[in-house]
Amino acid sequence: MLFDGTTFRILDQTLLPHQQKWLICNDTETLIDIISRLAIRGAPAIGLSASILLAILAEQGEGQQELLKKAETLKAVRPTAVNVINNVDEMISALQSRNYIEAAVATAEKLYEEDVQLCRNIAKLGAAIIRPGEKILTHCNTGSLATAGCGTAMGILAEAQQCYGDIFVWVDETRPLLQGGRLTAWECGILGISHSIICDSTAALLMQQGDVDRIFVGSDRIAVNGDFANKIGTYSLAVLAKYHSIPFYVAAPLTTVDPNCPAASEIPLEMRDECEVKGVNTSTGRCSWCPPESPAYNPAFDITPAELVTAWILDTGVFTRSELGKPHWWKNKKGQDGQPVKFL
Amino acid sequence: MLFDGTTFRILDQTLLPHQQKWLICNDTETLIDIISRLAIRGAPAIGLSASILLAILAEQGEGQQELLKKAETLKAVRPTAVNVINNVDEMISALQSRNYIEAAVATAEKLYEEDVQLCRNIAKLGAAIIRPGEKILTHCNTGSLATAGCGTAMGILAEAQQCYGDIFVWVDETRPLLQGGRLTAWECGILGISHSIICDSTAALLMQQGDVDRIFVGSDRIAVNGDFANKIGTYSLAVLAKYHSIPFYVAAPLTTVDPNCPAASEIPLEMRDECEVKGVNTSTGRCSWCPPESPAYNPAFDITPAELVTAWILDTGVFTRSELGKPHWWKNKKGQDGQPVKFL
Numbered sequence: 001m002l003f004d005g006t007t008f009r010i011l012d013q014t015l016l017p018h019q020q021k022w023l024i025c026n027d028t029e030t031l032i033d034i035i036s037r038l039a040i041r042g043a044p045a046i047g048l049s050a051s052i053l054l055a056i057l058a059e060q061g062e063g064q065q066e067l068l069k070k071a072e073t074l075k076a077v078r079p080t081a082v083n084v085i086n087n088v089d090e091m092i093s094a095l096q097s098r099n100y101i102e103a104a105v106a107t108a109e110k111l112y113e114e115d116v117q118l119c120r121n122i123a124k125l126g127a128a129i130i131r132p133g134e135k136i137l138t139h140c141n142t143g144s145l146a147t148a149g150c151g152t153a154m155g156i157l158a159e160a161q162q163c164y165g166d167i168f169v170w171v172d173e174t175r176p177l178l179q180g181g182r183l184t185a186w187e188c189g190i191l192g193i194s195h196s197i198i199c200d201s202t203a204a205l206l207m208q209q210g211d212v213d214r215i216f217v218g219s220d221r222i223a224v225n226g227d228f229a230n231k232i233g234t235y236s237l238a239v240l241a242k243y244h245s246i247p248f249y250v251a252a253p254l255t256t257v258d259p260n261c262p263a264a265s266e267i268p269l270e271m272r273d274e275c276e277v278k279g280v281n282t283s284t285g286r287c288s289w290c291p292p293e294s295p296a297y298n299p300a301f302d303i304t305p306a307e308l309v310t311a312w313i314l315d316t317g318v319f320t321r322s323e324l325g326k327p328h329w330w331k332n333k334k335g336q337d338g339q340p341v342k343f344l
Numbered sequence: 345m346l347f348d349g350t351t352f353r354i355l356d357q358t359l360l361p362h363q364q365k366w367l368i369c370n371d372t373e374t375l376i377d378i379i380s381r382l383a384i385r386g387a388p389a390i391g392l393s394a395s396i397l398l399a400i401l402a403e404q405g406e407g408q409q410e411l412l413k414k415a416e417t418l419k420a421v422r423p424t425a426v427n428v429i430n431n432v433d434e435m436i437s438a439l440q441s442r443n444y445i446e447a448a449v450a451t452a453e454k455l456y457e458e459d460v461q462l463c464r465n466i467a468k469l470g471a472a473i474i475r476p477g478e479k480i481l482t483h484c485n486t487g488s489l490a491t492a493g494c495g496t497a498m499g500i501l502a503e504a505q506q507c508y509g510d511i512f513v514w515v516d517e518t519r520p521l522l523q524g525g526r527l528t529a530w531e532c533g534i535l536g537i538s539h540s541i542i543c544d545s546t547a548a549l550l551m552q553q554g555d556v557d558r559i560f561v562g563s564d565r566i567a568v569n570g571d572f573a574n575k576i577g578t579y580s581l582a583v584l585a586k587y588h589s590i591p592f593y594v595a596a597p598l599t600t601v602d603p604n605c606p607a608a609s610e611i612p613l614e615m616r617d618e619c620e621v622k623g624v625n626t627s628t629g630r631c632s633w634c635p636p637e638s639p640a641y642n643p644a645f646d647i648t649p650a651e652l653v654t655a656w657i658l659d660t661g662v663f664t665r666s667e668l669g670k671p672h673w674w675k676n677k678k679g680q681d682g683q684p685v686k687f688l
Contacts, residue, residue, distance in 0.1 A: 172545075181638075198642075200545040286631065290517075297542050
């Protein structure tokens with residue numbers, strides 16, 4: 001994301017790694033389209049793109065009521081990730097104040113800077129778990145493309161590489177939209193991390209062969225009981241990790257915990273168009289290999305129950321399942337502002 | 345496969361379902377190329393293509409020693425599937441006899457007709473396990489494209505559909521070469537089976553949701569202890585099935601059991617080129633979406649240990665793990681011809 005004082009630009013992630021094209025985004029309709037077709041993705045990044053655009057529109061003279069209306073439409077754009085809802089809720093509070101322009105800008109800036117710091121904390125906490133020379137498996141993309149900072153799960157891997165210089169990453173290609181094979185592999189290359197791309201279904205064989213020491217994934221929404229939603233394929237990895245006794249970690253900022261969501265059953269799972277499964281559409285070509293008349297089923301996310309998680313790596317600490325009720329496990333903004341903090 | 349008396353033709357499965365192109369195959373070099381690039385695939389089908397070509401070459405006047413040399417080269421073409429080795433070994437016995445031309449033709453015809461019958465037996469035995477209205481998950485392609493008959497796992501589904509008319513099949517797309525999304529979906533359409541294509545990593549979510557009643561897969565080689573090799577992703581399904589208490593079956597003809605292979609550790613796993621993971625190459629286009637400098641790891645098969653299998657559906661019967669030592673569990677051809685039959 002870039003803002004030069006007049007134009008807000010977003011890097012089109014659907015074209016990576018082969019093309020770097022910046023999309024101009026000066027209205028909510030455009031942003032909704034950009035988010036819907038995953039030109040920007042990653043729960044923290046989409047939340048921040050929404051808050052930044054609202055601040056820009058406020059600064060450019062958009063009316064208060066209009067801004068509040070637009071904020072509401074942005075909240076619904078992708079149902080599973082809670083960050084966009086959380087961020088826009090903060091923006092709505094700012095936009096309701098008397099000095100709503102200054103408040104909106106200050107809030108958007110605060111959210112952005114906060115995300116950079118949250119990523120840094122997560123990276124430090126998570127990297128301390130990794131040992132030199134370990135082989136780590138990750139799914140989807142959770143790096144700097146997905147956040148304002150160094151990333152969540154990927155930030156941990158970058159930090160571990162910085163510390164030891166010899167970690168190895170198995171990159172799940174992450175069908176259907178290949179965020180692993182396209183984006184995580186690209187980020188590994190930039191960070192100098194030794195890696196290899198695998199089909200998602202190869203992860204089990206690697207675990208069987210003893211070639212995976214730990215698994216780190218991100219999250220789009222964490223329920224208060226520790227259940228969490230993430231890219232389709234995450235639950236599969238969690239079950240396989242349990243079977244092979246491989247530690248399985250979820251890394252996310254506190255802003256990904258949804259205080260209004262007690263458990264998995266309350267997390268909405270986004271269904272996407274079947275064309276994403278029936279072919280690919282990338283910067284180097286598109287093709288559709290299935291019989292046109294065959295239907296396909298395309299849930300974008302799945303839910304991993306808390307019992308399969310070794311630890312939750314939040315910016316506030318590393319929590320095991322027995323620690324889920326600790327003070328910093330989760331608390332919402334209201335709690336931090338002095339209102340009652342709910343615990344499990 | 346088609347033979348019109350002069351020309352042997354093989355349907356190019358890499359172009360299915362969008363194009364039906366028959367490849368002319370009148371020498372072993374061409375067949376090795378066709379098999380290597382998976383234009384024909386499926387353990388029984390590649391075994392039969394090898395035996396038929398040897399018989400045709402014998403009939404066309406190729407010398408006995410030359411035929412025996414060619415038979416040996418065919419045996420090595422794909423290391424994991426045992427059927428080609430088994431079939432070619434039978435052809436070698438025939439080619440070593442005095443009337444080697446007649447013997448080769450008779451053996452190739454027998455192997456072909458046997459496979460049709462083996463498939464029929466497997467289909468009947470397997471379909472008896474399925475209940476009306478069940479939702480079945482399958483992986484890769486195991487239908488009439490992969491055998492001389494109705495298929496193995498897919499033959500069972502076709503038979504169940506014939507009996508009940510209301511089964512539903514979840515078709516794993518089966519990365520990297522998409523035999524599920526391209527071929528199994530196509531065969532389901534032809535057979536009138538309700539189905540939906542999924543990304544391989546979606547199977548776990550379906551199991552979690554209670555949407556999978558049983559899983560049927562084929563095999564490229566079964567060890568005497570019941571461990572078996574099959575398309576990459578099969579082991580993942582087996583672990584997930586165990587976790588969710590879903591019955592998991594392997595269906596294959598007796599010719600897929602390797603009497604010389606006591607356990608998984610003796611099954612060679614074929615590694616294939618990384619370009620298959622880094623992109624796709626189909627009849628509707630090709631593209632490569634990964635960073636060119638990122639490596640990929642591409643094992644074509646994995647091994648599922650016997651303890652994860654609910655039952656082995658062979659043409660000779662349905663065997664549970666406690667029945668692995670029964671007389672018809674496995675016996676090699678020598679055993680069937682009157683020589684000592686080895687049991688577990």
